[in-house]
Amino acid sequence: MSPLTIGTHNGHFHADEALAVYMLRLLPTYHSSTLIRTRDPDLLQTCHTVVDVGGEYEPSTNRYDHHQRTFNTTFPNRTTKLSSAGLVYLHFGKAIIAQHLGLLEDSEQVQVIWEKVYESFIEALDAHDNGISVYDPKAIAAAVVEKKFSDGGFTLGAMVSRLNPNWNDPTPSDPVEAQKVEDEKFLFASTRIGEEFSRDLDYYTRSWLPARDIVHKAYAQRLEHDSKGRILVFEGQSVPWKDHLYTLEEKDGGKAKVLYVIYPEKPTPDAKWRVQAVPISKDSFESRKPLPEAWRGFRDEKLDQVTGVDGGVFVHAAGFIGGNKTFEGAKATALKALDL
Known part of the structure; x- marks a missing residue:
């Protein structure tokens, strides 16, 4: 059988689709998948799964875009609108965690980690891609609060953004070769942010979760x-x-x-x-x-x-x-x- 194909947009890439592709490829179904980065509707139509492009959110056909005017889906009990990372995590996150823990998807531990990793990692990417500030900008302005120094843009989104080609980088004259160079940079970015996701997942499954029972016992004895x-x-x-x-x-x-x-x-x-x-x-x-x-x-x-x-x-x-x-x-x- 031919490997499945994941489609996403070409051009300037972002943290959300970089992570979405990485998360999908953690699962056996997508482990050997190929990637097509394009905005051509006909090419996207040939893809098994499409993220962050195509103007459609339909899980039954594996379409996970969030740019539609009518899109307003959020993670359970959260208010931040999802990006393609959040959509993939919403539908595939439990399978990823269950695989990591060696448990069934409906186990309590998987549910707890699924919620925690969203709050600690994924939600920030959703907010960044949808232009949602951590604090209400109007409230900040009204309080006359100013930053004391530049934080250098040390966010996950900014980290991925810096991996895009510079405006004056040499570009092959052949469009096929130019796309190949861009795709290589995207795959590097996908792996880079994916490593951070995997570290976060590893921490919450191997350290944070086992600590829960110990804290509960201490709390009961306080x-x-x-x-x-x-x-x-x-x-x-x-x-x-x-x-x-x-x-x-x-x-x-x-x-x-x-x-x-x-x-x-x-x-x-x-x-x-x-x-x-x-x-x-x-x-x-x-x-x-x-x-x-x-x-x-x-x-x-x-x-x-x-x-x-x-x-x-x-x-x-x-x-x-x-x-x-x-x-x-x-x-x-x-x-x-x-x-x-």
């Missing part, structure tokens, strides 16, 4: 350390906890908030212990309750003197984290901080 449940303890070793903690708190109605997380620096009996203040949000540098200002910047014996707790190691100058030689000392430090 009243053992503080009557109001404001301290979370990881006894064996720390795990990626922020996403899981915020989700658990949200399910509890958001009334009780964990303020400090205690964990060993490494999974050994002689490990020192950390006390970390919980950020107000996952990516924030602001803590819900920083360690007391009077403790900040002190170390060792001087820290013991100001805290009244033996075994102190340090408290960061910003107050977001501190350390003690023992679990008992770390817990005593957190308990004292709650009342200051």
